[in-house]
Amino acid sequence: MNSVLKDPVGDDARFNLDAAFRDSHVADVIEKLEAELVGLAPVKTRIRDICSLLLVDTLRRQAGLSTEAPSLHMSFTGNPGTGKTTVALRMAEILHHLGYVRKGHMVAVTRDDLVGQYIGHTAPKTREVLKRAMGGVLFIDEAYYLYRPENERDYGQEAIEILLQEMENHRDDLVVILAGYEDRMDRFFRSNPGMSSRIAHHIAFPDYSSEELMAIAQLMLEQMQYMLSPDARSTLREYIERRQKQPHFANARSVRNALDRARLRQASRLFAKRTASLAKRDLMTIEAEDIRASRVFAEPAPVETQREGELQT
Ligand SMILES: Nc1ncnc2c1ncn2[C@@H]1O[C@H](COP(=O)(O)OP(=O)(O)O)[C@@H](O)[C@H]1O
Ligand SMILES: [Mg+2]
Structure with missing residues (x-):
C-alpha cells in the first residue's frame, strides 16, 4: 500500500466531485461534443462514464486511496464516417483536461506509418510515432492491418510488440485508440490477446439512420x-x-x-x-x-x- 507514504487523510475528510468537475473544464468539451455530433447517444454516454470514472479516480487519489493509473486504452469500432476520428480528438482533449495526458494532442496513423518495408526499419518508425504521440492520444486507424498472419515474417508483429510494451510503460502519459471495422477488429483482438487485454474501453459506433x-x-x-x-x-x-x-x-x-x-x-x-x-x-x-x-x-x-x-x- 503506497498510501502509508502519504499524509493520512481522515475518514471524515470531505471531497467535492462537482468542484473537481468544474475545475477540470471538461464540461466545455462535452458540450462541444454534444453540439458538433448528431445522435451517437451510446457513445456520448460511454464518454460521460469515462469522465466520471476519472473524476472519482482524482478524488480517490486526493483521499490517499489506492489509485493504480487507470488503463485508458480504447477501441473505437464502426463503419467509415461514423465519427470515430472526431470523437477521438475530443477524447484527447478530455483526457488532457482531466490531467491524464500532458498535452492532449492526437497523432493519427495507419499501418504504413508504423511498419517499415525492410528489416530494421519498423522499430525506429514505430518509436518515432510513439515519441510524437507521447503526452496525448495515438489513434491507429484500421489497426488490424498491423497483424498479417498470412505473411510469416510480417514486420507488423514487431510494431505490435513495441506498442504493447509502450502502452504498459507509459500508461500514465499515452492513450492508444485502435479504430476500424467491428468484425475485423474482433478478429484482430482474438488473434492478439496481449492487445485485447490492454484495451479497457470498447466503444461501438453505430451507423446513422x-x-x-x-x-x-x-x-x-x-x-x-x-x-x-x-x-x-x-x-x-x-x-x-x-x-x-x-x-x-x-x-x-x-x-x-x-x-x-x-x-x-x-x-x-x-x-x-x-x-x-x-x-x-x-x-x-x-x-x-x-x-x-x-x-x-x-x-x-x-x-x-x-x-x-x-x-x-
Ligand atoms: N454524429 C455526427 N454529427 C455530425 N457530423 C459528424 C458525425 N459523425 C461524423 N461526422 C462528420 O463526418 C465526417 C467523418 O467523421 P469521422 O470522425 O472522420 O468518421 P470515422 O473516423 O468514423 O471515419 C467528419 O467530417 C465528421 O465531422
Ligand atoms: Mg476516421
Whole structure:
C-alpha cells in the first residue's frame, strides 16, 4: 500500500466531485461534443462514464486511496464516417483536461506509418510515432492491418510488440485508440490477446439512420453558412436514401462529400449566369438541381468511382 507514504487523510475528510468537475473544464468539451455530433447517444454516454470514472479516480487519489493509473486504452469500432476520428480528438482533449495526458494532442496513423518495408526499419518508425504521440492520444486507424498472419515474417508483429510494451510503460502519459471495422477488429483482438487485454474501453459506433444523416447535413450546412431550398431538402433526403444502399457508403463522410459536390454545382450554376446580380441568399442556397445532378440519381444505381469506404481517415 503506497498510501502509508502519504499524509493520512481522515475518514471524515470531505471531497467535492462537482468542484473537481468544474475545475477540470471538461464540461466545455462535452458540450462541444454534444453540439458538433448528431445522435451517437451510446457513445456520448460511454464518454460521460469515462469522465466520471476519472473524476472519482482524482478524488480517490486526493483521499490517499489506492489509485493504480487507470488503463485508458480504447477501441473505437464502426463503419467509415461514423465519427470515430472526431470523437477521438475530443477524447484527447478530455483526457488532457482531466490531467491524464500532458498535452492532449492526437497523432493519427495507419499501418504504413508504423511498419517499415525492410528489416530494421519498423522499430525506429514505430518509436518515432510513439515519441510524437507521447503526452496525448495515438489513434491507429484500421489497426488490424498491423497483424498479417498470412505473411510469416510480417514486420507488423514487431510494431505490435513495441506498442504493447509502450502502452504498459507509459500508461500514465499515452492513450492508444485502435479504430476500424467491428468484425475485423474482433478478429484482430482474438488473434492478439496481449492487445485485447490492454484495451479497457470498447466503444461501438453505430451507423446513422437517414434522419440522423439529414440532421448531420443540416449541421454541416449551418457551419458552412449554406442552406437548402425546400426542394433541395427533399432531394437530399432522397439522395441519402439511395446512397445508403450503394457500395462504399460512408455515413456522415458521404454526406460531407455530397455537400461538397453540391457546392461545386451551385457555384457552376451561378457562374453560368454570372451577368445577373446575386443576392446574399443566392450565394447561400443549394437548389434541388445541385443535388439532383449527382450520378446517385442515374439509373441503374451505379457504383461511385470514389471509394469513400475503403480507407478510414
Ligand atoms: N454524429 C455526427 N454529427 C455530425 N457530423 C459528424 C458525425 N459523425 C461524423 N461526422 C462528420 O463526418 C465526417 C467523418 O467523421 P469521422 O470522425 O472522420 O468518421 P470515422 O473516423 O468514423 O471515419 C467528419 O467530417 C465528421 O465531422
Ligand atoms: Mg476516421
